[in-house]
Amino acid sequence: MVSQLTLGERQGALCILLLLAACGLLMLGAGQNDPLGVHGGIVMLFGVLLIFVVISGYFAPEPGTDAAGRYYDDPSKVGIVLAMLWAVAGFFIGDWVAWLLVYPEMTFDAAWSSFGRLRPVHTTSVIFGFGGNALIATSFHVLQRTTRARLPDQLSPWFVLLGYNLFCLLAVSGYLIGITQSKEYAEPEWYADIWLVVVWVVYFLIYMRTLARRKEPHIYVANWYYMAFILVVAILHIVNNLAIPVSFAGAKSYSLFAGVQDAMTQWWYGHNAVAFFLTAGFLGMMYYYLPKRADRPIFSYRLSIISFWGITFMYMWAGSHHLHYTALPQWVQTLGMTFSVMLLVPSWASAGNALMTLNGAWHKVRDDATLRFMMMAAIFYGISTFEGSFMAIRPVNSLSHYTDWTIGHVHAGAMGWVALITFGSFYAVVPWLWKREAMYSARLVEVHFWFALAGTLVYVFAMWNSGITQGLMWRTYSEGGTLTYSFIDSLVAMHPYYFARAVGGLLFLIGALVGGYNIWMTIRTAEGVKPEVLADLPAPAAARQASTGR
Amino acid sequence: MAVGERDAHTGHMTTGHEWNGIKELNTPVPKPVYFFLAATALFSVVYWLLMPAWPTGSSYTKGLLGIDQRQTVAEKLAAASLDRASWTARIAGESFEAIRADPQLMTIVRETGHTLFGDNCAACHGAKAAGGPGYPNLAEASWLWGGSPEAIEETIRVGINSAHPDTRVSQMPAFGRDQILDRDRILEVVAYVRSLSPSGEPAADAGVLAAGRQVFLENCASCHGESGAGNTEFGAPDLTDGSWIHGGSLDAVFRAVYGGQQGLMPAWEGRLSPLDRKMLVLYLLDLRSTEN
Ligand code: HEC
Ligand code: HEC
Numbered sequence: 001m002v003s004q005l006t007l008g009e010r011q012g013a014l015c016i017l018l019l020l021a022a023c024g025l026l027m028l029g030a031g032q033n034d035p036l037g038v039h040g041g042i043v044m045l046f047g048v049l050l051i052f053v054v055i056s057g058y059f060a061p062e063p064g065t066d067a068a069g070r071y072y073d074d075p076s077k078v079g080i081v082l083a084m085l086w087a088v089a090g091f092f093i094g095d096w097v098a099w100l101l102v103y104p105e106m107t108f109d110a111a112w113s114s115f116g117r118l119r120p121v122h123t124t125s126v127i128f129g130f131g132g133n134a135l136i137a138t139s140f141h142v143l144q145r146t147t148r149a150r151l152p153d154q155l156s157p158w159f160v161l162l163g164y165n166l167f168c169l170l171a172v173s174g175y176l177i178g179i180t181q182s183k184e185y186a187e188p189e190w191y192a193d194i195w196l197v198v199v200w201v202v203y204f205l206i207y208m209r210t211l212a213r214r215k216e217p218h219i220y221v222a223n224w225y226y227m228a229f230i231l232v233v234a235i236l237h238i239v240n241n242l243a244i245p246v247s248f249a250g251a252k253s254y255s256l257f258a259g260v261q262d263a264m265t266q267w268w269y270g271h272n273a274v275a276f277f278l279t280a281g282f283l284g285m286m287y288y289y290l291p292k293r294a295d296r297p298i299f300s301y302r303l304s305i306i307s308f309w310g311i312t313f314m315y316m317w318a319g320s321h322h323l324h325y326t327a328l329p330q331w332v333q334t335l336g337m338t339f340s341v342m343l344l345v346p347s348w349a350s351a352g353n354a355l356m357t358l359n360g361a362w363h364k365v366r367d368d369a370t371l372r373f374m375m376m377a378a379i380f381y382g383i384s385t386f387e388g389s390f391m392a393i394r395p396v397n398s399l400s401h402y403t404d405w406t407i408g409h410v411h412a413g414a415m416g417w418v419a420l421i422t423f424g425s426f427y428a429v430v431p432w433l434w435k436r437e438a439m440y441s442a443r444l445v446e447v448h449f450w451f452a453l454a455g456t457l458v459y460v461f462a463m464w465n466s467g468i469t470q471g472l473m474w475r476t477y478s479e480g481g482t483l484t485y486s487f488i489d490s491l492v493a494m495h496p497y498y499f500a501r502a503v504g505g506l507l508f509l510i511g512a513l514v515g516g517y518n519i520w521m522t523i524r525t526a527e528g529v530k531p532e533v534l535a536d537l538p539a540p541a542a543a544r545q546a547s548t549g550r
Numbered sequence: 551m552a553v554g555e556r557d558a559h560t561g562h563m564t565t566g567h568e569w570n571g572i573k574e575l576n577t578p579v580p581k582p583v584y585f586f587l588a589a590t591a592l593f594s595v596v597y598w599l600l601m602p603a604w605p606t607g608s609s610y611t612k613g614l615l616g617i618d619q620r621q622t623v624a625e626k627l628a629a630a631s632l633d634r635a636s637w638t639a640r641i642a643g644e645s646f647e648a649i650r651a652d653p654q655l656m657t658i659v660r661e662t663g664h665t666l667f668g669d670n671c672a673a674c675h676g677a678k679a680a681g682g683p684g685y686p687n688l689a690e691a692s693w694l695w696g697g698s699p700e701a702i703e704e705t706i707r708v709g710i711n712s713a714h715p716d717t718r719v720s721q722m723p724a725f726g727r728d729q730i731l732d733r734d735r736i737l738e739v740v741a742y743v744r745s746l747s748p749s750g751e752p753a754a755d756a757g758v759l760a761a762g763r764q765v766f767l768e769n770c771a772s773c774h775g776e777s778g779a780g781n782t783e784f785g786a787p788d789l790t791d792g793s794w795i796h797g798g799s800l801d802a803v804f805r806a807v808y809g810g811q812q813g814l815m816p817a818w819e820g821r822l823s824p825l826d827r828k829m830l831v832l833y834l835l836d837l838r839s840t841e842n
Contacts, residue, residue: 145570220569291572297557297564300577310587330619331602331610338594338603345586352580360559480658481634486668488677 001074002057004067009155013054016159021047027191030249035179036191039170039251046166071144073433075157079137080426080433081523082165084516086129087419091509094122098502102495112176120175120187126414127185127277129168134422135281136161136203139226141429142288143207146223147214156206163199167192179251183266185273186240190253193241200234221304225284228312232276240269260327268319275315278413279381282421283311283350289425290354290374294364299356303349310346314339321392324401333394340392344385351382369442369449373424376453380416384409399475404494405467408460415456415508423448423515430519440521444514451511458504466497641832642825646699649832656836663833666826670818679837683797684813689837691793694720696782703831709817710785717817720785722773726808731769738762739770740803746778747792 002010024047027040097118100106107113140157144150151157171188174180180187188196207227211219243253257265291298298304320328320336355378358365365371387409391400400406427445431438439445473493476484554563557575567574598604601613612618631638637658641649649655668677674685681687686694695705695718708714711721725731731739741754742762753759767776773786780788787795795813796806818827 146572148570216569218567218569218574220572288570288572292570296559297573297575299560299575300579301565301574302577303579303583306579306583325619329602329610330617331605333619334597334601334603338597342587342590342594345583345590348586349583478658478661480637480661481630482658482662483665484661486665486672488668488672489665 001078002054003060004063004074005154006062009153010054010058012155013158014051017047017051017054021051031251034250035174035177036249036251038177039174039179039191042169042173043166046169050162068150070150072151072154072157073141075161076137076141077433079133079140079161080430080519082161083130083133083137083422084512084519086125086133086168087512088509088516090122090125090130091505091512093118093125095502095505095509097122098498098505101498102502111178117175117178120180121172123185124168124171124175124187128171131278131418131422132164132168133161134426135226135229135285136164138285138289138425138429139207139281141433142222142226142284143210146220146288147210147216149210149213149215151206152209152213156202160199160203160206163195167196167199170195174251181241181243181253181255183240183255185270186237186266189251190241190243190245191251193237197234197238200230200237204230204234220288221298221301221308222284222287224305224308225280225287228308229276229281229284232272232280236269236272236276240265263323263326264320264328264332267322271319271322272315274413275311275318278418279315280311282418285425286354286374286377286421289428291357293368293371293374293424293428294358294361296357296359296361299353299359303353307346307350307353311343311350314343314346318343318392321397324394324397337392337394340389344389347385347389348382351378351385354378369445370424370427373420373427373449377417377421377424380412380420380456384413384417387412399471400467403467403470404463404497405471408463408467411463412456412460415452415459420452423452426515426519430522434523436522436525440518440525444518448511448515448518451507451514455504455506455508455511458507459501462497462500462504466494466501469493469497638825641828646832650835656832659829659832659836663829663836666822666830667833670822671830679834681795684795686795687793688834692780692788692791693782694780694785694787699831699835701782702834703827705815706827706830707817707819710815711812712815712817714817714819718785720812722786722806722811724808724810725769727810731765735765736804736807739765740800740807742766743778743789744798744800744803746790747798749798
């Protein structure tokens with residue numbers, strides 16, 4: 001990997017890493033009596049470790065000039081491997097906390113293993129670790145293919161990928177030792193947040209610089225989605241994490257917002273994280289890998305653009321539906337609810353567009369589990385967006401809010417949509433990236449598909465049952481006009497569903513392990529024989545190749 | 551610009567744009583999309599007209615229906631308490647005996663008490679009030695502070711060793727740690743105390759028991775009573791009823807005597823209304839009478 005970098009890039013990498021290690025040392029020193037010190041140690045170790053990696057390849061010969069004629073895919077490859085590692089870790093912790101809800105005494109009496117600390121480890125690992133790495137890896141791949149331009153340099157993609165993983169590492173290790181801002185999906189503290197801003201700006205610049213150098217006159221729709229993902233996540237992240245550190249030598253900070261303003265900012269962030277991280281980014285993925293794999297044009301390109309603007313515009317308003325019947329003024333709730341209802345149209349348009357794209361390729365869906373992953377993802381996208389709009393309606397929300405229904409909804413989206421589209425895309429892109437004929441085992445892809453689907457269904461049905469049971473129990477009144485059930489009663493009623501959910505999660509985890517093994521074996525099997533597809537090359541090289549007939 | 555071609559499957563033309571093999575198909579946006587977009591937009595506009603919706607600087611559009619969520623809640627709460635008024639007034643006003651003699655009121659006490667207890671007390675005392683390590687069994691054991699309705703009501707109001715100014719205060723001294731008794735004396739008195747209630751184990755040596763009884767009379771009887779049956783004035787538990795707060799094993803009793811105990815029962819005045827507290831008293835008394 002290092003041998004692909006030019007000498008200048010290697011030197012640049014060393015400078016950055018030295019700076020990083022120095023920052024780590026500074027944090028370590030300043031935060032001696034604070035969890036910040038632990039994070040300083042992690043940052044320093046991370047930097048030093050990578051310095052060794054760079055040095056080990058530092059004296060390798062520089063790459064030839066013909067490298068510039070090819071796309072730069074090394075960061076995508078590493079990103080995919082990292083995504084799979086985070087996936088397995090995140091699903092494992094997820095299933096662990098699922099069992100913890102069945103057997104609450106399973107905490108070994110330790111602080112780190114309490115539900116409150118492990119839960120964000122799960123959410124961060126799957127959303128940011130798995131999802132984020134998958135988005136970064138595929139966005140670089142898609143961007144280059146659809147613009148016919150190579151990434152502008154070879155250093156900044158690594159900075160983004162590895163810097164982002166450092167952020168994830170700080171996040172999850174922080175939860176275990178008790179560092180948190182107590183904002184859902186925005187738990188990491190101020191220094192990690194600042195670091196992510198730097199990484200994210202570089203990410204955005206890579207995208208803009210590559211687009212500026214594109215050889216295609218038009219910007220493909222997938223890139224619109226990826227760009228919206230990058231740009232809006234930056235805005236959300238910065239605004240929601242505005243905070244004042246108690247001291248620069250400590251991890252703790254206080255949010256700039258308080259009370260209902262804080263809640264509103266948080267859920268404006270939270271819901272748009274769902275919108276732009278977990279939806280827009282993965283729609284970008286879908287709009288490239290699905291038509292490629294099905295070998296069909298997008299059913300209606302125009303519809304995909306309309307959906308894009310619909311989703312981008314309307315999601316921005318919807319966050320307040322997380323705060324129905326709270327201290328939040330009712331008019332804000334009204335706006336959140338109505339925009340959520342309108343949002344259903346572009347959402348279903350996207351799901352429908354994906355499914356209609358498969359017209360003329362349904363025989364492939366039958367035979368090809370990879371494509372079936374993507375098809376199933378589109379279906380779950382449709383289900384969960386319908387459910388979301390439905391739950392945003394105030395009277396419905398009065399039943400669903402604070403219940404497991406929300407958990408079921410979010411997992412229909414996360415497992416059914418995000419994870420399935422990612423696995424489908426990975427199974428498509430891994431052979432392309434590593435120049436293999438196909439995945440190591442098509443059968444194992446099939447096995448993974450059924451495990452993933454079964455796991456998702458068991459999970460989602462368990463939580464629907466559990467959530468609606470809870471919601472109904474909490475609003476059942478006795479004849480005297482008082483509540484019939486105590487909270488404990490409803491908890492007891494949840495027990496079988498929690499068990500079923502944990503089993504569903506386990507199935508999903510097993511599927512991911514099978515997938516990880518399959519991807520690993522694909523990478524490890526001998527160099528494939530797949531000839532380089534002409535369309536897979538940037539313009540200059542493709543032109544040269546075509547003219548020389550090589 | 552490249553020229554379009556006809557897609558064989560859909561019959562639509564492509565525009566000639568192409569990205570890495572993905573062609574742009576010129577399918578028009580299906581009509582239903584516009585229809586549903588219009589329908590949901592119309593729904594929203596109507597909803598905005600009826601409900602509080604758009605900010606207008608320092609205020610907001612109130613909506614034609616004049617609905618306000620705070621007012622709605624207040625009205626619903628008022629209506630609900632009016633609904634309950636038929637029995638709340640009676641429970642608040644009538645004596646414990648009168649209420650307990652009224653099956654209709656007791657049905658309500660059982661239903662409501664179950665939820666009140668489950669939501670406020672079960673975390674410590676257990677869902678069935680049977681207690682757990684450190685927390686007394688309220689369904690069976692002899693009362694620490696007396697079993698009259700008034701005594702129980704007071705315990706719930708002020709708590710035990712709580713932050714309430716009138717709190718009930720009790721403490722089991724740490725005879726071992728504070729070096730009031732040496733280890734052998736403690737072992738003797740522990741053996742004696744355990745012999746007061748059926749434990750299913752063979753009785754200890756008669757000599758030890760006699761010595762233990764002596765230690766007990768000198769050190770413990772002032773609180774626990776000569777017979778060990780407890781004293782509700784100090785909240786000292788009955789040691790003869792076979793029911794233990796901290797456990798009846800040799801080890802647990804030894805620990806209680808060696809290290810002492812001071813349980814904490816929160817005060818509920820200010821957290822539960824007098825009516826709720828009264829219902830809890832009735833609920834606990836009823837639990838006991840139906841259990842036995
Ligand atoms: C934080 C734990 C906790 C909670 C919650 C709690 N209790 Fe207690 N309660 C205790 C402890 C501990 C004792 C015994 C104190 C001692 O050992 O001296 C106790 C004692 C009592 C007693 C005295 C028993 C006797 O024998 O005299 C009553 C009555 C009682 N609790 C009722 C309630 C009710 C009713 C509630 C709910 C409104 C409640 N408790 C909630 C911990 C709790
Ligand atoms: C100052 C009064 C006082 C004296 C003296 C006293 N106790 Fe206690 N004892 C208590 C109180 C109060 C409790 C309840 C403590 C609690 O649960 O918070 C108690 C609890 C106990 C318990 C635990 C009961 C259970 O249900 O788990 C044992 C055993 C016990 N005492 C034995 C003794 C012995 C033996 C002595 C003499 C060596 C003794 N006590 C002297 C007040 C006293």
